Amino acid sequence: MNTSSNAGKKKAVLISGCDTGFGKTLVEKLSKRNDFVVLAGCFTKEGIEQYRGNDNVVAIPLDVTSDKSVAEAKQMVDDALGKKKAYLFGLVNNAGILTRPGPTEWQDVNNYERMMAVNLYGVVRLTNAFLPLIRRSQGRIVIVASIAGRVGLSNNSAYCASKYAVSGYAEVLRRDVIPWKVAVSVVEPGIFGQTGLYKNWQTGLDETWKTLDAGLREDYGEKYYQYQRGLLGYAKKTLSNPDPDIVPEAILEALTCDKPQRRYRVGRDSNTLFRLLPLLPDHVVDFLLTRNPGWLPAAVQQQATGSEIYANDATGSIVAGALLGLSVVGTATVVRGLLSRL
Numbered sequence: 001m002n003t004s005s006n007a008g009k010k011k012a013v014l015i016s017g018c019d020t021g022f023g024k025t026l027v028e029k030l031s032k033r034n035d036f037v038v039l040a041g042c043f044t045k046e047g048i049e050q051y052r053g054n055d056n057v058v059a060i061p062l063d064v065t066s067d068k069s070v071a072e073a074k075q076m077v078d079d080a081l082g083k084k085k086a087y088l089f090g091l092v093n094n095a096g097i098l099t100r101p102g103p104t105e106w107q108d109v110n111n112y113e114r115m116m117a118v119n120l121y122g123v124v125r126l127t128n129a130f131l132p133l134i135r136r137s138q139g140r141i142v143i144v145a146s147i148a149g150r151v152g153l154s155n156n157s158a159y160c161a162s163k164y165a166v167s168g169y170a171e172v173l174r175r176d177v178i179p180w181k182v183a184v185s186v187v188e189p190g191i192f193g194q195t196g197l198y199k200n201w202q203t204g205l206d207e208t209w210k211t212l213d214a215g216l217r218e219d220y221g222e223k224y225y226q227y228q229r230g231l232l233g234y235a236k237k238t239l240s241n242p243d244p245d246i247v248p249e250a251i252l253e254a255l256t257c258d259k260p261q262r263r264y265r266v267g268r269d270s271n272t273l274f275r276l277l278p279l280l281p282d283h284v285v286d287f288l289l290t291r292n293p294g295w296l297p298a299a300v301q302q303q304a305t306g307s308e309i310y311a312n313d314a315t316g317s318i319v320a321g322a323l324l325g326l327s328v329v330g331t332a333t334v335v336r337g338l339l340s341r342l
């Protein structure tokens with residue numbers, strides 16, 4: 001419990017994946033405040049090195065896929081808490097990977113295992129190790145999921161599966177720890193092309209393509225593969241949210257505000273389109289997310305045009321989409337009217 005044994009001690013927060021991206025920025029932001037001890041879990045030696053000389057940061061080697069690494073990190077955390085006169089108040093499960101995108105048919109089981117190992121089992125492993133300390137402090141757990149845990153994004157089946165899985169895990173965890181007065185927040189970033197998450201996208205796609213069965217390569221075709229390669233640039237330039245700092249800021253809020261939210265949808269895509277899409281009928285979402293003719297594999301293109309393929313769904317989808325749009329606007333107008341009378 002958050003008892004007198006913590007009186008006079010500082011709060012500490014352990015964060016995984018602090019080498020780059022959101023984790024690194026979060027460490028910088030938290031360490032500037034003097035009210036927290038930051039325990040920065042780093043996957044690489046370079047990650048550890050970058051925090052040398054920062055008195056508010058204790059860098060801890062951490063591979064969330066390894067029982068041994070997590071047990072050693074636990075020991076280092078216990079030592080640091082003792083030395084710094086601190087208690088563990090926050091755990092941020094931030095580490096995550098996205099490797100080898102591509103059509104579902106191209107994904108072998110190894111790819112699912114690799115992403116699950118970090119994005120789901122890594123979260124479970126770390127949470128199990130540190131929940132006893134967090135329960136004692138009635139602290140906070142933050143889990144960085146994704147919009148890919150709300151809507152199935154084409155050609156990202158393994159990443160989406162891992163993020164749906166971790167979102168489900170987080171929801172159950174949140175309810176299970178309510179009696180312990182522990183708050184669990186899920187952060188759902190949209191696309192932020194500035195972090196290291198996409199660094200293996202193209203090489204992963206290239207490796208997959210190279211090792212693909214010859215029949216599959218013929219069916220999909222070189223043009224389709226090149227189109228997929230180009231999507232990364234498009235996602236980073238056109239779809240990316242401009243300011244990646246808003247993700248660590250949301251995590252910071254979940255750790256420090258009086259009443260943390262259960263869910264933080266961060267980024268204009270996460271907060272608008274990806275709020276709406278799960279409310280739409282499945283066939284409307286299918287229609288909206290698969291409209292681009294560049295998606296068509298070579299063998300499909302030889303048989304039919306894109307409009308023939310999607311023709312059956314189009315009218316119904318447009319009508320359903322329009323009706324839903326009208327009902328959303330109608331509901332919003334009624335709610336706004338009611339609120340204005342208060």
Ligand SMILES: NC(=O)c1ccc[n+]([C@@H]2O[C@H](COP(=O)([O-])OP(=O)(O)OC[C@H]3O[C@@H](n4cnc5c(N)ncnc54)[C@H](OP(=O)(O)O)[C@@H]3O)[C@@H](O)[C@H]2O)c1
Nearest residue numbers: 017019020021022043063064095096146191192195196197
């Ligand atoms: N950027 C986005 O568009 C976006 C969108 C939605 C959700 N997210 C999520 O946000 C979180 C942070 O990602 P990011 O965008 O900041 O990407 P990032 O820069 O790649 O950060 C992820 C960090 O996790 C580390 N990591 C990889 N494998 C690990 C392991 N086995 N154990 C511990 N750490 C490991 C990485 O180390 P290395 O650099 O050495 O690999 C890296 O420092 C992830 O969970 C990601 O899925 C990101």
